[in-house]
Each structure stands twice: as C-alpha cells, then as structure tokens.
Amino acid sequence: MIDTTIFEKQLELDIPSDLGIYYSGKRINTKNHVYGPEIRNHYLFVLVNNGNACLYGEKNIFLKPHDLLVMFPGQRIHYKASGLWSIQWVGVYGNGADRLTEKLGVTRKFPVMNVHCYREVETALESIYASAGDLTLSGKLNSLSLLYEFFSILFQNANSDQQDDIVQSAIKIIRYNYSQQITVSSIANSLHLNSAYFSRLFASKTGISPKQFILSLRLERAKELLQQQAIPVAEVSRSAGFSDQLYFSRLFRQKIGLSPSQFRNLQKESPQR
Structure with a gap:
C-alpha cells in the first residue's frame, strides 16, 4: 500500500564540504505514525509541525509541536505518534554536523530542543526541500547555503535561551545584593560581560535598564x-x-x-x- 502522506527528495551533494545534505522530506497528517526502532549512519534533524509523540529510550521523552528532534549517527530511535503527525526533516552528514550539533547543546541523552523561532526554521526546511530538485552545481550550492541558513537560525534560537539565562542570573544577583553598593559594571563583570552589551541585553529582555531595575x-x-x-x-x-x-x-x-x-x-x- 502506497503511503500518500510522505514526501521526500533525494539530494547527494558531492561538492567538497565538511557539511552536506543526503535528503530532505516531510510528512503531512500521517495518522498514528510509528518510527523505528531504526539506526541511521548520519544525522537527521526532524521538526515537529503538528501532533504529539512519545520518544522511547532510557527515559521517555514526549514530542510536541515546535520541537526539534536530532537523530545521531548510530543511535537507535523509536517513537510513536498519536493522532495526525506532520513533520519536516533533513538528513545531514560531515564533520561540520558533529561540531555544529555539539555547539547547539543537543546530545544523545537529550536529543530534543524547543524551537522558539519556529516559523523561520519551518521556512528554512521548506526551502531546502524545494531546492532539492535542482541537481545542477548551482542548485546544489544553493541547497548547501540553505543548510547553513538552517543552522544559523538554530543558533539564534539557542542564543536566545542563553541570553534569557544571563538576564535571569543578573536579576538574581540584583535581588540578593541590591542593599549593597552594586553597580551595573560589577554585575556585568560577575557575568563576564561588557557593561554596554549587558545593559542592552538586559533592557531588551526586561524593558528597563539594569540601573532602573536596581532603583x-x-x-x-x-x-x-x-x-x-x-x-x-x-x-x-x-x-x-x-x-x-x-x-x-x-x-x-x-x-x-x-x-x-x-x-x-x-x-x-x-x-x-
């Protein structure tokens, strides 16, 4: 029986690169989809567009819309969706994939990250999928550039989380020390940040400057x-x-x-x- 809910295009980039694409694809409203158990020899980045699923492992993880599941090479993956399941994915290879995934903070033990800039990631994956049909050198280079854009957006997402953590740390420092002679510079120094950058970051996240918050x-x-x-x-x-x-x-x-x-x-x- 033909599965009419799955769409995939093959794309093997033979351009010298430490990062490349094997394929890109998507599922649209597959009912109660079951994946695996399966082991791949490359990275597979899977964005959940719609639906919920349980990722089985040492500790079960529940997948929900706007989650990104990273399947690592050699990792056994098994999940089961309930109801309609829509996802997008891109299969990636190369040493660059190892380095970039590590810097994203995603691990085999914790392979899921929530995507705040979901629309941007969704659009990037759709663009990679759309470009996969062009097998000319120009088309392959375009697909590779879109892959780098995809990772760029993921790092923006990760940096947003890091910035939130920095601001929350600053707020704790202020709450515990406001009765002392603390300054914006001393707070920035304790966080190993430039004072001007820290002030801009704090204001962008809270709506007021650190000095106003202290006062x-x-x-x-x-x-x-x-x-x-x-x-x-x-x-x-x-x-x-x-x-x-x-x-x-x-x-x-x-x-x-x-x-x-x-x-x-x-x-x-x-x-x-």
Missing part, C-alpha cells in the same frame, strides 16, 4: 521599611542600598510623589480612615 527594587524595599515606624529614615536609606540620605529623599520624592516622612505618615494614618 526600583531599592525603592520598593524602602517603602516596606518606612511602614515600620520605629526605623529612622537614615537607617531605611542605608538598608535599601542608598549611601546618601539626601539623594534617597530626593529620589523618593521624585518617584513616589512624597518625601519618605510624608509617605510614612500617610501609612500611619491609613488604618484610621
């Missing part, structure tokens, strides 16, 4: 401490990370609209209203 936390802490009537304003200032009480009072009025003392008195009067 915001300090002011929130000051407001909490001011509600405790027994703590002098000077002590509140120091405890919240402000070494200059005059600067603290001026900034507090500018941001909150009241002086620290006025804010405290207002909090004291509130329960009686």
Whole structure:
C-alpha cells in the first residue's frame, strides 16, 4: 500500500564540504505514525509541525509541536505518534554536523530542543526541500547555503535561551545584593560581560535598564521599611542600598510623589480612615 502522506527528495551533494545534505522530506497528517526502532549512519534533524509523540529510550521523552528532534549517527530511535503527525526533516552528514550539533547543546541523552523561532526554521526546511530538485552545481550550492541558513537560525534560537539565562542570573544577583553598593559594571563583570552589551541585553529582555531595575527594587524595599515606624529614615536609606540620605529623599520624592516622612505618615494614618 502506497503511503500518500510522505514526501521526500533525494539530494547527494558531492561538492567538497565538511557539511552536506543526503535528503530532505516531510510528512503531512500521517495518522498514528510509528518510527523505528531504526539506526541511521548520519544525522537527521526532524521538526515537529503538528501532533504529539512519545520518544522511547532510557527515559521517555514526549514530542510536541515546535520541537526539534536530532537523530545521531548510530543511535537507535523509536517513537510513536498519536493522532495526525506532520513533520519536516533533513538528513545531514560531515564533520561540520558533529561540531555544529555539539555547539547547539543537543546530545544523545537529550536529543530534543524547543524551537522558539519556529516559523523561520519551518521556512528554512521548506526551502531546502524545494531546492532539492535542482541537481545542477548551482542548485546544489544553493541547497548547501540553505543548510547553513538552517543552522544559523538554530543558533539564534539557542542564543536566545542563553541570553534569557544571563538576564535571569543578573536579576538574581540584583535581588540578593541590591542593599549593597552594586553597580551595573560589577554585575556585568560577575557575568563576564561588557557593561554596554549587558545593559542592552538586559533592557531588551526586561524593558528597563539594569540601573532602573536596581532603583526600583531599592525603592520598593524602602517603602516596606518606612511602614515600620520605629526605623529612622537614615537607617531605611542605608538598608535599601542608598549611601546618601539626601539623594534617597530626593529620589523618593521624585518617584513616589512624597518625601519618605510624608509617605510614612500617610501609612500611619491609613488604618484610621
């Protein structure tokens, strides 16, 4: 019986290269598809467009839309989909594939990565598939360039995750140390980053600069401490990370609209209203 849900084009690049394509293909709405167990002698990158499946192994992994499964050479792969299953794939060979896969952080033990820039990866794989019919030297070179574009997009995806981790680490550093005399430079240094780059990255992920984030936390802490009537304003200032009480009072009025003392008195009067 002919499977009408599978489409594949053969493409063997004999151009000298440390990275090449064996084939490219896709499945569209195959019902309850079962793959393997099977072992290939090359890399196979599989993008899940639609559907869910269970990847069997030492620890079962559930595949969902926008996941990318990397099948390694010599690795036994067995998965079973439930319902309609749509995927795209590209078979890759060469020493470059080893290096690039390693740099992506995908391993035989953890062969699945979630793709945030899904549309870009989907389009790249579709372009590789569309170009596979051109077996001229020009066409083969075009297919190879599309493969490099595919990897470029995957690295953008991986770098996005790394940037999120960096920003989350910075936020933790600030939350634990805002009462100390920390600076944007000291935070960047602890993360081994250039201060200007760190500031741009932090702002792009949070919407505010690191300096604004630090000031915001300090002011929130000051407001909490001011509600405790027994703590002098000077002590509140120091405890919240402000070494200059005059600067603290001026900034507090500018941001909150009241002086620290006025804010405290207002909090004291509130329960009686």
